[in-house]
Every structure is written in C-alpha cells, then in structure tokens.
Amino acid sequence: MGDILAHESELLGLVKEYLDFAEFEDTLKTFSKECKIKGKPLSKTAGGSLRDSKSLTIQRDLIAAFDSGDQKAFFASWEEHVPSSLRDGDALARKLEFYLHIHFAIYLLKQPVGRPVGHLVLRDKEDLDERVSYFKTYLETKGAALSQTTEFLPFYALPFVPNPRAHPSFKELFQDSWTPDLKSKLEKFLALVFKAGDTPKLFTLYKENGQSHKEMLQQLHQQLIEAERRSMTYLKRYNKIQADYHNLIGVTAELVDSLEATVSGKMASTMLRASLAPMKSKDVPLLPSLDYEKLKKDLIWGSDRLKAFLLQALRWRLTTSHPGEQRETVLQAYVSNDLLDCHSHSQRSVLQLLHSRSEVVRQYMARLVNAFASLAGGRLYVAQSTKMLRMLEERLREEDRDTATRENVLGALQKLSLRRPLQTAMIRDGLVLWLVDTLKDPDCLSDYTLEYSAALLMNLCLRSAGKNMCAKAAGLVLKVLSDLLGHENHEIQPYVNGALYSILSIPAIREEARAMGMEDILRCFLREGSAETARQIEFIIKQLNSEELLDAVLESDDDEDEDDEEDHDSMEADLDKDELIQPQLGELSGEKLLTTEYLGIMTNTGKTRRKGPASVQWSGAEPLRRPVTPGGHRNGYPVPEDHPASPQTARRAGNSCGPSLPHARLSGCRRGEPGASSSRRSGSGVRASSWSADA
Structure with a gap:
C-alpha cells in the first residue's frame, strides 16, 4: 500500500493524460472533480503540457514558413519533425509533400513584382531560378516515384515551361483558392501527425511491456523446443546404453557360472543377475474415481474448448500415471465405463470426436486413442470395436497433411496391428497400398510418420493376405522398399528389411525383384552397411534366390493362435508433446479439472497385475518375423514403461515437401549400376542393436 501511495500522483496523472488523449471529455471532468474532492494530487506526466507546447510551436513555425515562402526553413523543419517512415510510406x-514543393516553386510567380515577401525581396530572376532548380532536383530524386501517376504527371513539365501562369495545364495552381486549400490540408495533416506523436505514456508502457512479454514467450518456447529435442536424444542414448549394460551383465553372469563350476561353486552370478531385476517401486496411491457419465456427456455436448481440455486431462491420467497398479486401475476404469463409447450404438458418441470440425478436438481425440493403443489392455478394448477401426482409417485418409492428428491415428493403427484380427481388417480395407503410396516420398514425412508407416507396413506384410496385396503392385512396392533401404533414418531399417524378406516369399514378387536387379541393389547395402545389416541382407538375398513354391513357403498364419508376445505396454513420451491449448487465468485443466468438476464415488480397488510377457529375443541375424511396434523392439528386450524409446517426432520445417537435406541413399544402388557406391550419413536416432518380437 505504501508503494501505491508514493506513486499515486504519477499514476493518476497517467490516467488523466490518457483520458485527455482519447477525448473522454465527460469522463475526464468527472475524474478530475473526484480527485479534487478526495484530495488526490494530479501530477503532470512527461509528455503532457510541455510536449503539447513544443508540438504547437513546431506547427506554428511550419505554417509561418509556408505563408512566407521560406522554402529552406520549411523543408528543414518538415524533414526533422515528420517521421521519414510516414513521409515515405504514407500515400x-x-x-501533400509533392504539392508543397509546387507551392514553393511558384510562390514568387504569385507575388506582385517588387513587393516584399517575408524577409525576402524579389530582386531578379535568380530567386525564381533557384526555386525551380530545387523543384527539378526533387522531381528527379524523391518525387520520381510519382511520375507514373496520372494526377502528377503534368507537373513534371512545370520546370521547363517559360510562363506557367499562362499555360492551361497549370491554370488551377494560380487560382486564388489553391493556396488556402493546400494550407488547410497542411494544418490538418500536422495536427494528426503531432497528436499521434504525443502518445500517452500509459499507452507506451502497455505497448512496450506487451512486446517484451511476447518476445520473452517466443524465446522461452524456442528454448522448450530445443530442450525437448535434447531430451529425446538423451533418452535414446540412455536406452542404448542400458541395453548394452544388460547384455554385458548377461555375458558376465555366464562367465561367472563357468568359474563357479570349476573353482568354488559360490553363487556370485546370482547376485549379478539380481541386478537386472527391476527395483520394487514405493506404494503409489490410486487416483480418485470419476463421474464418467457426466464426463462423457460433456465430451459429446460441451464446447470445443471444454472437450479439448477433457481429452487432454484424460490422456494425462494415462500417460503420467505410475506404471503398474496405478496405471492399470486408470485403464480398467476407462474400459469398464466404456470411455470411448466403443460399445455404444448411439448416433452421438465420444467416437465421433475423431471427425470433429475443431482441429484441436480431432488431434486430442487421436492422442487419447493412441494412448489407449499403447497399452495391451487398451488394445484389447479398442479391438472389440470395428467401428473404431473404420473411423481411424477414415481419419487417416482424410487428413491431407502430415499433421499431429494423422501421426497419432497412424501410431494407434500401428499398435493395433499387433492383434491379428485387426491386421486382417486393415489388409482387407486396403491399408497396405495406402502405406506404400505414402512412403513413396519419405522426405515429406515426419520421423514419427515414417517409422510408424514402415512398421505398420511390415506387420501387415507378415500375413499371407498382406503379401498377396503387395503382389498386385509388386513393382511399386519393391521400388519403395528399395529406396527406403538407404534412408537417413536408420530406425526404419528393421521394418523395411522385415517387409522385404516377407513379401519375397511370393514367387511373383521374387520374379519382379529379379527383373529390376534387386540383388545388385541389396549387395550395395551389403558392402556399405554394418555387420548386423550385412547379416540381414544376406537372409533377404537368400530369400530372393529361393526357388520354393508358394505353398511350401507360406505359413498357415490365418489359423495361428493370437500372439502371446503382443501383451506389452510402451507408453511414448511423444503423446504429450507440443500441446495446442493452455489454460487461461482461472481456467481448470488436467487432474485439477477432473477432480474438481467430475469427482465420482470411490470405486477403485486393487487389481492383480497381469503377468508380463516373455521376452522373445531375436539374434539380429534374421529379419523380423513377428509384429512389432517401434517403441518395443529396438533393444531386444521389453522397454521399461517409464523410459520409453519412442520415435523422435521433430518435424522438418512446416512438414512441407520443400528442399530437404541430401538423402542418404547409395547413388550406386540403382538398376544397372551395381558397382557404384557412396557413403551413408548416420541418422539422428540411435540405431537398433538387435531385433526382437516384443510388442
């Protein structure tokens, strides 16, 4: 309070100045009267009467120079006090400036000969010649910009006419009304200019503070983006180091086993293996129950902004919950209350939000579905709705740009493809050829879209129906996959290799591959790649040269049981990146929104945690033969849920198909050029050290 009283006079003065500037005359009178009654002093703010007095003096001097014909004094003051941005940029x-130059150029011609003109006296023709020369210089420099304007074009001849007074083109200039009219325009212009220049200090403070705040927000946002990028890079490095650590401990344990058997028999290896076991986490409290009936009602009938905040909060409940009982309880509550309306037959349902007119609502609904699909229980729930699958496929095709909405829809579909019934439905719906068409131009895709498209294509190509679908466009499919072999993003290599190996079991595709020189293309990568890649390529070449018939190669995959290994959770950090909405002052969001407005009766109960999936290891010597998702296969073991190894989603600028970085393809790996080769640039991500079937 003391600080306010100390500056009260100045603050009141700022208010008074603004009211005066904005011409709130009645308000100003009332304000001044009330300040006087209450004994509140009104200080004169900087730029008040002193500034007004200076402005009036400048205006009077300019008008006096105009009247007296003092050309030099007028334009010196004009250029000093009228901003150049206004003189050059305002039509x-x-x-006005053009006509002012005409005024001073013909000023002496309009005065009686021998009559005093201010402090000037018409002595001879020298004064007139000087003015005409000044006008001519103006026309050749700054005034040249108006030479193409019909209104001003005749005046460019004025300096060259012997007697302008008698010339019909300039008759208007010598009428008695022309100079007073020009003076009136000048006075109005000066009044506007100097009033605009006398900006109230209150407005200046607001503008400067707002601009500073905006710049600070932009800077902080940029720092946040850079921090997220670094975080994703470090996360991938961490997962790679952790995988190497696990492998090293495993090898060490085997060595210790051998030593124990030959030396003392002490169980040192048991202690080493124990270090691999995950530490028991502390007891985590369950989250409060929610009123799902009210939630779903607002998701269907609420405003778009409310829908977006609810979808965000529900997603955060899944993504930020602690892996284990807390997360499983959240998911169980969502499923038991049919949160996504997968079992609803109503025309208005939560599912319809995938087709909302609001881009934010569509994206946040896609993110929530993607979060569901990241968990085995969520996949089982979503898989029970054929309507959900159809809507996801429709949304995928309708999104005409590589948007975050399409990324999340694609991510959800890829994870759902771990389940065989959904694989069958996606193949039947033509998703294989859609993916091939999308992958034709990988430089127009974000890393996320590229990786999940390649992984989804491979999962579908593992099925006989998917292979047969590829056979319908064998040339295109083979060309797209061979181009992707040399892509700079090494994360897609396991999926590209797996898809190639799988479809080459079809004789017709093998014949097409041989005709296009596929073996030469593969051998380019055989020479240039790592030892691991070389082993993969060798298997693909062996498949390419196989002469086995179709019936001998194809497995009866349509009769196989559901894959046990798909029961894996992999929650991505990417799901919560680049949020589009931020709560305003007093607006609720996240868990606070849910527990304040939608708190339900406490129904949470403990749940027996399901048995984790067995880690089906792949040696890395063969292409992938089981469905995988990018978050789960990379390091050859189940990725811990609290340390996801998800694809990097940093997009190229604008996600547009503009100029991009040089593509790391082998220039020699083209048909007819088996001998040439070039170096491959390493991708930004950490390359997978082995292949696994963990899903």
Missing part, C-alpha cells in the same frame, strides 16, 4: 503524406 497522403507523399501527395
């Missing part, structure tokens, strides 16, 4: 100012 009205340029037009």
